[in-house]
Amino acid sequence: MKIKKVDDKPIIIHAKSKPKIHSHEVKSTGIKGHNVYSVKRSPKIMSATTTTQTMGKGAVRRRGKTTYRKSTIHQNQEKRRGRINQHNRNIKDDKKTIKTKNSSIKLVGAVGANVAANQMEGADEIRDASMIAYGVTRPMTGAASKGAEFFRQKSLAEKKRKIKKVESGRKLSRRQIKKTTQKVAKKTAKDTAKKVAKETAKKTAKVATKVTTDVAVTVAGTAAVGPLSPLIGIAAGEVVGAKIDHDDMKRNSRVHKIKFFIDKMNSQDKQQDSFFKLLKDLVMNRAAIPLKKMALAVGGFLLTLILLISVITVPVVTVVxxxxxxxxxxxxxxxEEGDTVMSVTTEYVANFNREVNTLANEHNGYDSGEIVYVDYEGTAASPSNYYDIMCVYMVKHGIGDTATIMNDMSKDWLQDIVNDMCSYTTSSRTETHENEDGTTDSETILSVNVTLKDYRDMITEYNFDEDQIELINEMMSPENLAMIGYSGGESGGGSGGGNSVSSLTNTEIEAIVSSIADPTQKETVSFALSKVGYPYSQAYRDTGNYYDCSSLAYYSWKTAGVDISFGGATTAAAEAQGLDEAGKSITETDLQPGDLIFYSYTTNGRYKNISHVGIYAGNGKMVEAKNEAEGVVYGDFHNGSVVMYARPNK
Structure with a gap:
């Protein structure tokens, strides 16, 4: 058997390469010229970047080559906006690429740990132990972090509560009230006025019951937008004040009790407090609240009373x-008591009259003496400008000054005015009288010529302005003169004439003149009767709105076509002299409607000392302009002191 030997393969340990973190660098942009940008990119793509360099107007060199870029200066708005938006998106994307997530870092860490563990024995055991430890400690670490976060939030909440805690009672800041008011006002702004008032009333009642500071502030804020805001705000303030006083009372009582208890803990010889002292303090502490309320009530009542008196009296005092x-x-x-303007004027005028009468009565070196009131025209036997003097003095010195207080200076002022308005000169004449036996006697007469100026004369002499003229005319009106005793007649007598009428209707005038046969006389009487009720004035006698005795006679006959002036003068004495010299005089038995009746009440140096004239209207009646108080009147005929009768159309 043939055994083939196989070469053992070497053991190869495959190790994984370390992970690489790829990151992109932020593109940097630089502006080289107007609207021409040069972008530098990372080294990896540097070769793909074309660097531009401005060579001139529109010329750019590119890699040794000069090119021409289309100018962006005059581009339309859409292209510029598109390029800018694209550039902003590129920058945004670049920023996103460098953001690393915690999960990615964790993953890289885990991979690194696995690689390191794989290179040694027991890697699996180490990894398993790590995972178990992580799993076991995770709840603990989470709980710890949650607990720390919980205590941190609780601490912050406690601090916030301390900061936001509203200081109750009298230390409540206006700023906090304002903020609360605005907050509640915004909440209730959509409600109608009626609903707001209703809600306000409910909350006020709630405050009165619970007596808490926070609710009182809410009520005050709600009332700020309601129609009953002032009253409700006051009520809320009273409730809060009552709550504060009650809390202070309880706090003070508790402090007294604690002090008493602590004192009793000491030894007998060191104790300073007693039960009766504690009882007194508690009673006084509780009694302080009703006493305070009583004081406030009494104080409020007195303040209201003072304000009411002030409202009533201050305007009156100011006017007075x-x-x-x-x-x-x-x-x-x-x-003040003592001298007054009237009493001092009376004294000064009396002194003047006494001096004049003394001169005329004593007439030293002359057979007789007389007082002549120069150019006087009126119905008084002893003319006087007493009221004129007072009114002129007040207008001259009483504007902005209490001229009615008669001290030495004001008396001197008044004396100067009396001297300016009352003066006299003396003259003499000799008259020859024929006796019954045919002899004649001569008589030397001393004349004391008295000139009495009225307020109209002083307007010119003192150069009164328009306001002063208006004031003195108002003061000399009959209504105002009556307040200081002027009743219409002048001192020393008057023209008499009872049953005077101050106005006549057209029907009444027609009934009076219907029996007059002569048309000229009828027209004269009709005109005179139509002026009954007109005011008296010598200054405005020619205006048609005012008349004196002689101007009434003159215009009545002039309307009928007859001129009774003499030498251009229209005074009563001049009219009488002209008619007498023209043979127009008549006797009393020949009187007819329209005839003139001339009177002499005093010596005035004029023709037959005539100082007054009236127009006979028939049936024992006459029309005359008497004085400032009465004006033109229609009354009974009086024949006292008549000097002459005349008929202008005779």
Whole structure:
């Protein structure tokens, strides 16, 4: 038997090669010129890369060769956007290639471990032991990591709770209230006003019951968007305040009790607290809340009362203070006892009149004396500008000042005005009188010529502005003068005339003039009657809105076509002089409607000292413009102090 020997094959150990990790390098991009990119790739494909180099405008060198690439500067927007997007996608893909997953690393590690284990004996046992150890420890490591994570989250939550904890009571910050208000306001913004009010009321009631700070803040926030927000906010604040006071009371009571207990733990000689002291502190602590409420209630009531008084009195005080610093203070009660504007004016005018009367009565060196009120026209026997003086003084010195307080300075001011408005001069004349026996006597007369200026004269002399003129005209109105005692008549007498009428209707006027036969006289009387009720004014006598006695007579006859002026003057004395010289005078028995009646109430130096005129209307009645208080009136005829009768159309 032939045995073939077979060569033993050598044992070959096949070892696996180490795994290779392939990675791609990130493409780097550099900008060499405007809109020209140069891309450098990895060494493996370097040969496939074309490097561009800008040589000039549009020229590019490629491997020693100069080529020209199309410029991308003026390409349309779509191409540029496409290229940029493609470039961004390339960069994104490149970044993805270098990301390694944990699973891949683990797999590579396992492969490496298997390769190393296969090179030694007991590789399977080692691998099995590793897998068992991994399986056994995995729950433990997972639990440990989960536990650590749990405690970490718990710690963070505890810190968050401490940070977010709202400080209750009076230390509640405005910022937290604002945030809570905004949060609740956003939550309830979609609700209607009615629903919000309803929900607010419910939450307020809940606060009143539970008395918790958080709910009170919620109520205040909800009320911010409701129609009852102010009241509800106040209610919520009261509830929170009550809760804070109650908590403070309980806390203080507990502290007192603890201190008492600790004190009783000491030895007898070291104890400082007592049961009665503890009881007193607890009672006072509990009584503090109702006492505080009582104080707040009383304080609120007093504050409300003060505010109410202020609301009522402050405007009144302001108005009164304003009036007392104006000329109209003349019509208010005096601010202090003693001298007033009226009393001092009365004194100064009386001094002036006394001096004038003394001169006229004593008439030293003359046979007689007289007082002449120069150019006076009116119905008073003793004319006076007493009220004019006071009103002029107040307008001149009472704007922005309490001129009614009569001190030395204000008295000097008033005296200056009296001197400017009341003055006199003296003159003399000689008159010859024929006696019954045919002899004559001469008499020397001292005339004291008194000039009394009214407020209209002082407007020009003191250069009053428009506001001052308006003020003094208002003060001199009959309504205001009546407040300081001016009743319409002037001191020393008046024209009389009872049953005066201040207005007439057209029907009444027609009934009065229906019996007048002469058309000129009828038209004259009709015009005069139509002006009954018009105001009196010498300054505005020619405006058609105001009349004095002589202007009423002049315009009444002028309307009928008769001019009664004399030498261009239309005063009562001038009209009487012109008619008398023209032979138009008549007797009382010849009186007819339209005739003029001239009066003399005082010596004024004019023709026959005439100072007033009226128009006879028939049936014992007459029309006349009397004074500032009465104006034009229709009343009974009076024949006292009549100097002359005249008929202009005679």
């Amino acid at each position: 203070a304003t009036i007392y610093n104006s000329p109209f203070a003349l019509f208010l009660p005096p601010l």
